[in-house]
Amino acid sequence: MILYTPLSQSDIFPPSDEGFKNRECISYDGKMMIADKNLDGSYQMVQLLSTDPQDFLKFSPGSILN
Template sequence: MILYTPLTQEEIFPEEENTNREYITYEGRSICVDKTAEGRYQLVQLLSTDPQDFLDDKFTPGRILP
């Protein structure tokens, strides 16, 4: 793969991992979340093939899950 960009390879493909990131099922849908310092989950990404899921306000990125 050839990338035509002024960025370095390390900026495009960082080696560090986000250890707080988890993949869970919430209300029957797979989502990617970050665990906050308070122990709650913040939605990062909805992983779905159904376009209707993305119209649901419950799956807005940045939302804190109850």
């Protein structure tokens, strides 16, 4: 089966709640993103929620947000 959709795989097939307890939807620098909260209080970006191509040049998954 091939599924053509702009949604991520986790939106279609929700993962179990294990391991995602520190994941939050945050606003950073005016952009919405999903990030994991680290023990030191910083965030590590998982997914950028934007339709502006310029945002993807500025932010990349895995980057640390202070």
